[in-house]
Amino acid sequence: MIDWIFFVPACFALNLAFGPNNLLAMTHGAKAGVSFAQKAALGRLLIFVPMITVSALGLGIILTASALIFGIVKAFGAAYLIWLGISLWRHARTMEVTQISAHPAHLGRAFRSEAMVALSNPKAILIFAAFFPQFVVPENYWHSYAMLGAAFLLMEAAAIFAYALAGRLASKFASGRLQTMQRISGVTMCIFGILLLVSPPPSRS
Structure with missing residues (x-):
């Protein structure tokens, strides 16, 4: 039985x-x-499904077993995060609060960004490969792994709602500083990319 507590x-x-x-x-x-934000984040959730499946099949071990493969995936993820951060900063220069309602954001582009960020970060699959097995029931492996995956996705959807709501409330209370908020998001995204790039490979012990 899974230790849900x-x-x-x-x-x-x-x-x-x-x-x-x-x-x-x-x-x-x-x-x-x-x-x-919730619709865009479906890109993230759809990427997580095959990542969980890959981890269940044991292929997630490849990332921890091969420093070269981990390094390649990490470099790609870091480069994408830095590029995304620079894009957020550049778009903030011409963004006006009145343009937000007049020109709706592009859902397809936001969907792809969510998917690419999820896919390009090797730490996600490492979570599935290292965290989930601690709760898997060996005699009921596939069913328990599927239940853990479903629970993870439900809680991920709740986290998406919480962050999206926080962002929306922040924009309402500081609508005049939306450009500053976007610039901060861009800088933070670049920092995430740099930290990912310099992070050590996972332990293979």
Whole structure:
């Protein structure tokens, strides 16, 4: 039987951890509303499904077993986060608060950003490969892994809503500083990229 009493709070803490995807949800919520941010974040959730499946198959071990593969994935993820951060900064220069409602944000672009950020960060699959097995029931492996994956996705959706709502509320109370908020998001995204680039590979012990 899955130890839900320990899994749920520990997993939800991971879902709520401040990272690139949650920053993106907050940014989308501030610019275009909670509903928009949730729709865009479907890109993240759809990417997580095959990542969980890959981890269940044991292929997630490849990232921890091969420093070269981990380094390649990490470099790609870091480069994308830095590029995204620079894009957020540049777009803030010409963004006016009145333009937010007049020119709705592009959902397809936001969807792809969520998916790419999720896919380009090797730490996500490492969470599935290292955290989930602690709660898997060996005699009922596939069913328990599927249940853990479903629970993770539900809590991830709750975290998306929380960050999107926080972004929306922040934009309402500081609508005149929306450009500053976007610039801060851009700088933070670049910082995430740099930290990912210099982070050491996971332990193979």
